[in-house]
Amino acid sequence: MAIELPPNLIELERSAWAEIQAGTLTVPTALAVHEALAAFTAESGQSRFDVEMALKKRVRHPEPEAA
Template sequence: MATIELPDELIALERTAWAEIQAGALTVPTAQAVHQAIAAHAEATGIPRLDIETALKRRVRHPEPAPA
């Protein structure tokens, strides 16, 4: 899969959602905000929503280690 450019705002929303998930406290408004932002980015870029969501979750939940 090619690298997908993800806006900082989208990454911040997913980080908030991930923190809530880890705390067992994900709220509907947070989940909706992430979903709507992913859908908007997919529409604006023409990239499938699933590809954006996968890239976003990979970046936030499984970040690459920093080079030494």
């Protein structure tokens, strides 16, 4: 089952990932991702683990775009 991730959650994770890679991750950035993830999983009823794994895969290991 594919998880439909909201754009705001994807953008927050992208920001956090960029900060992680730069070695500059801040508590406010991490907290924003955490809170958005918690809100989404509470609203959707989906497993937090499954959503977080799908989110990380989407941001950190994106599928190549079809030509």
